[in-house]
Each structure stands twice: as C-alpha cells, then as structure tokens.
Amino acid sequence: MTYYSEHSQVWVSVDCIVFGFEKNKLKLLVGRRQMDPGRGEWSLYGGFVKTNESLEDAASRVLQDLTGLKKIYMQQIGAFGAIDRDPGERVISVAYFALINVNDYDDKLRIEYGQEWVNLNELPQLYSDHNIMVEKAIAWLRHHISTEPICFNLLPSLFTLTQLQHVYEAILGEEIDKRNFRKRIKQIDFIEKTELIDKLTSKRGAALYRFNRKIYADAPNFKL
Amino acid sequence: MTYYSEHSQVWVSVDCIVFGFEKNKLKLLVGRRQMDPGRGEWSLYGGFVKTNESLEDAASRVLQDLTGLKKIYMQQIGAFGAIDRDPGERVISVAYFALINVNDYDDKLRIEYGQEWVNLNELPQLYSDHNIMVEKAIAWLRHHISTEPICFNLLPSLFTLTQLQHVYEAILGEEIDKRNFRKRIKQIDFIEKTELIDKLTSKRGAALYRFNRKIYADAPNFKL
DNA sequence: CCAAAAGTGTTCCGTCTACACCCATGG
DNA sequence: CCATGGGTGTAGACGGAACACTTTTGG
Numbered sequence: 100m101t102y103y104s105e106h107s108q109v110w111v112s113v114d115c116i117v118f119g120f121e122k123n124k125l126k127l128l129v130g131r132r133q134m135d136p137g138r139g140e141w142s143l144y145g146g147f148v149k150t151n152e153s154l155e156d157a158a159s160r161v162l163q164d165l166t167g168l169k170k171i172y173m174q175q176i177g178a179f180g181a182i183d184r185d186p187g188e189r190v191i192s193v194a195y196f197a198l199i200n201v202n203d204y205d206d207k208l209r210i211e212y213g214q215e216w217v218n219l220n221e222l223p224q225l226y227s228d229h230n231i232m233v234e235k236a237i238a239w240l241r242h243h244i245s246t247e248p249i250c251f252n253l254l255p256s257l258f259t260l261t262q263l264q265h266v267y268e269a270i271l272g273e274e275i276d277k278r279n280f281r282k283r284i285k286q287i288d289f290i291e292k293t294e295l296i297d298k299l300t301s302k303r304g305a306a307l308y309r310f311n312r313k314i315y316a317d318a319p320n321f322k323l
Numbered sequence: 324m325t326y327y328s329e330h331s332q333v334w335v336s337v338d339c340i341v342f343g344f345e346k347n348k349l350k351l352l353v354g355r356r357q358m359d360p361g362r363g364e365w366s367l368y369g370g371f372v373k374t375n376e377s378l379e380d381a382a383s384r385v386l387q388d389l390t391g392l393k394k395i396y397m398q399q400i401g402a403f404g405a406i407d408r409d410p411g412e413r414v415i416s417v418a419y420f421a422l423i424n425v426n427d428y429d430d431k432l433r434i435e436y437g438q439e440w441v442n443l444n445e446l447p448q449l450y451s452d453h454n455i456m457v458e459k460a461i462a463w464l465r466h467h468i469s470t471e472p473i474c475f476n477l478l479p480s481l482f483t484l485t486q487l488q489h490v491y492e493a494i495l496g497e498e499i500d501k502r503n504f505r506k507r508i509k510q511i512d513f514i515e516k517t518e519l520i521d522k523l524t525s526k527r528g529a530a531l532y533r534f535n536r537k538i539y540a541d542a543p544n545f546k547l
Numbered sequence: 548c549c550a551a552a553a554g555t556g557t558t559c560c561g562t563c564t565a566c567a568c569c570c571a572t573g574g
Numbered sequence: 575c576c577a578t579g580g581g582t583g584t585a586g587a588c589g590g591a592a593c594a595c596t597t598t599t600g601g
Contacts, residue, residue, distance in 0.1 A: 106371035108332035147330040154404030178402040178417045180378030193402045301552040303598040525579040527571040
C-alpha cells in the first residue's frame, strides 16, 4: 500500500467533556492528569483511539470506563489538531461531550478516578486545549438546547418542572419567567405529566414529569 | 515515550466540501477519485495531514492546492472515524467545508483537477462517507446562515440584493418574500449600499451592496 | 402560623407575514 | 413599446415578554 505509506500517521485520542446537573448548577467532571506530560494539571478524561474501534466507540469506551455508564448521550464537538497541542507527541484529539444524570453515576468511581465536579463558572485552567473544547461544547449546548430535547439527559427520568427550568437557566445563563416557561412546556406533548408527586424539594409537593421518547420519535419537533 | 508507544497510530486526512453559488443554485465541487481504493468514484477532494501542520493548515493547503485560493472561508464539520470508512487502511478524516466565490476560481484549475460543479440536489453517490459529510455541512450552513454573516463568501465583494436573496433561497431551500427580505437587510448596518450600479443582470440596473467587515467586527450581531 | 416552593392568565407590544403595483431601460 | 428585473409600504396576525397572587404543607 505505497499510497498510504508515503504519508505519516499520528496518534488520535478522544477527550470527554462530561456535564452533570446538581444543586441547580451545571457542572463538569475534571481530574488531575495521572501521566506525563502535564501530570497533575486539571484535565478532561480521555484515551487513545484503537485501531479496531470507531471514534464513537472509543468515546463510548472511555466514558464507560470513567463513569460505569453505558448508552450515555454523547455528541462530537470536533477535532483539535494544533501541532503542539500535546507537548509530548503529535496527537490529534476528537472532543465529545456527554450529558449524564449525576444520580446514575457512582460516586465511588468518581473518587477512584480522582475526578471532581466543578462548577462551570469556576472552571480552572485545564491541560492543553481542553478549555477550548469545553467552550465549544457549551456553545453547542446553548445553541441546541432549545431545538433538541437533550436536557432530559441531565435529569432523572422523573423530574419536576422547576428542575427542568433550572437546567435551562443553568445552560443559558439567564433567568426564565416561570409562567411563560410552563406555558410553553404544556404545549409539548412528549413532556408528560405523571400522577406521581415529588415531596423532596417542597412541602407542598410538585408534579413529576417524564420525557416520552416514543411520542417524540413520532413527531420530532421541538421548540422551546 | 513508552506512554505513547503503547498505542497505535492512524492516518488522518482532511476532506474539503467546496460550495459555490452560480445561476441561483448552490453547487458543490466534486471529482473522480484518481487513486485506489475507489478509483473513478465521485469524491470530495482531500489529502493527508502532515506531521508538521495543524488540521486547519492541512485543510487550507488542500483547498489552496485545489482552487489556487488563499484565505478561503472554512469551517470544520467534524471528524469521521468509522473503522472501515476507507476500504484500504484505517484513516480518520476531518471534514471541512469552504465557501468560495466562483468568479475567483480559475476554471483551468478546475479542469486540470477534473472537478465538476454539481447541483446540490443532483448530487451523485460519493466515495465512502462523503455524502454524510456533505449533509452535515449543509445542515450546518442552514443552521448558521441566519446568525452568522457567512453567505457573503459565496458572492463577489459587490453584489445586488437579488443575488443575496437568491443565496439565502438556495441554502434554505425555500422562497423568500422580496419586500420582507429587503426590509430586514436595510436594518443591518454592515450591509452597505454603494453608489455603483450593476447593469449586467437587468436593464434598469440594480444597486450594488457590500459587506463591511469593519462595521461588523465592531458590533458582531447578525440576525436575518 | 409561617416559610418555601408550586401553580396559574391576561395584557401589551413588537415582529413576522402576506400582499400588488410602479419604475427604468435595453432591445 | 414591451419584456424584464428593480424597487417600495401597509395592515393584520401571531408569538414572546412582562407581571402578582393563591395554594399547600412540613416544621
């Protein structure tokens, strides 16, 4: 295969931007790098792409390794390829962000991997170009949150409207009028009210809602 | 560097989706593949990323090689990494799309490289995953055309409002009301009317407009 | 009984949409 | 003189934004 062998190969990695939602804040999972170069710096969690796996598979594997979770919502943010982005060798990295429900995530695993949930607006400086990856991920989120039903991935399968509103507020970085928000939600048929009541967050209790994927799949229009 | 050498390397290429606008249609530059595997199939133009260049540099180089143009507007669409996307070897490709003004593009070069402008809705089946790349590029364009002033890259530096409207119609795939369109344009201060008149496309003559980058840079808000 | 969160409608204003005719000129 | 594309305003519909009070109940 001389056609290929004329050219050089590079390492390709995936870096995962894991978002979670807790205490009405959008949070990001970061840890201290365990290896050189950059040992000890705050960093996203990543891994190299293997020959026998696709980019998506690599990202899934790395995410599952980190969180123990399968079938995480995941979205590619783009490829990052500055020559010296990795101080050691030429490594091109493909960034993926993931939205997880923090309740599904075993805290023992978090500690085992030395990961911390940090508030988005208190993000430290990260290794290499990881801050840029995070910014692009947030921009993507902001841009798509009102046309794609993805924020449910940050919540338990049953959630209150106040929780949902807080997710939007955290991502958009602005307050939303409660009445207008609820009016709009009511028009969306795949956000279903259940008979269940959440008594944890308020004395009065709040109705629990559910994202009905089947109804959405039938008519995938979303506009909030 | 045992840390790196544990892992395997792959080839990384860039593929360029070149859009042009002509006769009120959005067109795409494609050519017949000159090499195996896939020799003779319709394909985007691409090239391998070298060790000493960034992804952007590689895309720029490939685009300049193909079109002779420097400083083309370019946007990364994403990385494509299915294991068997290249039938020969494991090659991960990063897709970029570019918007060019067809008048700037030397037709001799086009013929030399065996490239054709094809209408977007008459796109043939392309090599490997190139059709998917094109679809993603179009989706990106549709999604961003009304919030980022990028369509000017498809036009000469002086253009008529009718031309501009045709660009929008071609990208969005729907007709736009002329009066409403022009009303909105008038509110945008960085789309400047010049004293020049275009007499080529109509007998009466149409005012030529210009995109003023400086005014836009001062207040980069765009909403059409 | 009171603090704390849930829940609920209306009015106003600005924006988007639909729509039709006159103008200038080259051939 | 006529065919061709350029250029212009208004009225009505619609959707988004602002806004405050009542309800429930655990402590």
